[in-house]
Amino acid sequence: QQQVKQSPQSLIVQKGGISIINCAYENTAFDYFPWYQQFPGKGPALLIAIRPDVSEKKEGRFTISFNKSAKQFSLHIMDSQPGDSATYFCAASKETSGSRLTFGEGTQLTVNP
Amino acid sequence: DAGVTQSPTHLIKTRGQHVTLRCSPISGHKSVSWYQQVLGQGPQFIFQYYEKEERGRGNFPDRFSARQFPNYSSELNVNALLLGDSALYLCASSLPHTDTQYFGPGTRLTVL
Numbered sequence: 001q002q003q004v005k006q007s008p009q010s011l012i013v014q015k016g017g018i019s020i021i022n023c024a025y026e027n028t029a030f031d032y033f034p035w036y037q038q039f040p041g042k043g044p045a046l047l048i049a050i051r052p053d054v055s056e057k058k059e060g061r062f063t064i065s066f067n068k069s070a071k072q073f074s075l076h077i078m079d080s081q082p083g084d085s086a087t088y089f090c091a092a093s094k095e096t097s098g099s100r101l102t103f104g105e106g107t108q109l110t111v112n113p
Numbered sequence: 114d115a116g117v118t119q120s121p122t123h124l125i126k127t128r129g130q131h132v133t134l135r136c137s138p139i140s141g142h143k144s145v146s147w148y149q150q151v152l153g154q155g156p157q158f159i160f161q162y163y164e165k166e167e168r169g170r171g172n173f174p175d176r177f178s179a180r181q182f183p184n185y186s187s188e189l190n191v192n193a194l195l196l197g198d199s200a201l202y203l204c205a206s207s208l209p210h211t212d213t214q215y216f217g218p219g220t221r222l223t224v225l
């Protein structure tokens with residue numbers, strides 16, 4: 001049972017453009033939603049995270065938008081750069097499960113110069 | 114500051130063998146979690162340990178086991194390896210009662 005669905009599977013944008021990756025979850029008990037960035041051969045690195053009590057969180061060029069009623073959240077990368085080319089994963093966890101993360105399938109982002 | 118470290122970096126085993134993977138958490142982190150990442154997929158939760166006790170187990174067979182030591186480092190053991198166990202095994206650590214997990218670089222296991 002896939003509890004977190006991520007789309008698109010791959011994304012190509014031009015330098016300076018906006019990259020948008022979407023995730024939908026099923027379990028309403030989830031209360032923590034992080035996004036991770038992973039480069040080939042490396043472990044995932046935390047980018048930004050949000051809790052359901054806010055609808056948007058921005059850190060630099062990265063913004064999470066959260067829609068609790070639709071059970072959806074998205075990552076926006078503004079002014080995308082070639083160095084942003086990586087695989088992005090959304091994830092979710094619930095307080096009662098400790099730090100157990102449920103990940104989406106991943107989006108491979110390519111930013112062309 | 115040192116991040117999460119894992120050893121070895123790469124490992125090649127044959128079917129039926131046993132493997133032990135090691136993880137050292139960030140200093141001060143008492144919780145360690147293990148994930149399996151098959152190529153092209155998101156990480157899947159295997160175990161969480163906190164204060165040397167198992168606090169969570171994912172949907173993995175009993176061939177998978179783990180433990181945490183007094184210094185909070187951890188080992189993941191896999192017995193009777195199958196071809197399907199080939200994956201990147203990730204370790205993550207976190208502070209007590211926090212959600213943020215920090216991942217290590219992983220151990221790439223290949224089963225032939």
